[in-house]
Amino acid sequence: MTAIVRLGPDFSRWEDLLALILGAFAYMDGVIDPPSSAHRLTPISLATKAQAEIAYAAMEGQTLLGCIFCRPEAGSLYIGKLAVAPGFQGRGAGRLLLEMAEQLARELGLPELRLETRVELTGNHAAFARWGFVRTGEYAHPGFDRITAIEMRKRLS
Secondary structure, three states: OOEEEEOOOOOOOHHHHHHHHHHHHHHHOOOOOOOOHHHHOOHHHHHHHHHHOEEEEEEEOOEEEEEEEEEEEOOEEEEEEEEEOHHHOOOOHHHHHHHHHHHHHHHOOOOEEEEEEEOOOHHHHHHHHHOOOEEEEEEOOOOOOOOOEEEEEEEOO
8 A cells, every 4th residue: 555655854765765866867877968857866955855855755565655845935836956766656656746736735724846857868758747837838958049948837616
């Protein structure tokens, strides 16, 4: 049974969580430009990020399946670093993490979820669309003269 737990001060497995994120994002290497910001993460920066944002992990017993970091913004809850370990993808952990984010947004009185994904990751675009997200914008990372990422939002009912 998959459990969703909030990552708080008693969580100590930051190295494991970093390995999970890097493993989940590894397929992007050589596909997206600029490279993923996940490569700049460290166990310490993840712990700091979890204090500044609201983070959850999907777990089966002591096995980390996935994670999500949420940041309240004006009018939306930003979803970042949604990651599911490669061996557990397609089994519902990502969906459960997004459902937790939806619940959090409702508790905070925020009417929608917002995320950004790279323009090259069309499989992600399709997966998020299946989960109710729609494309709402696009932008170029600093130093790029082409679109590098898209914004997607999901309106909550």
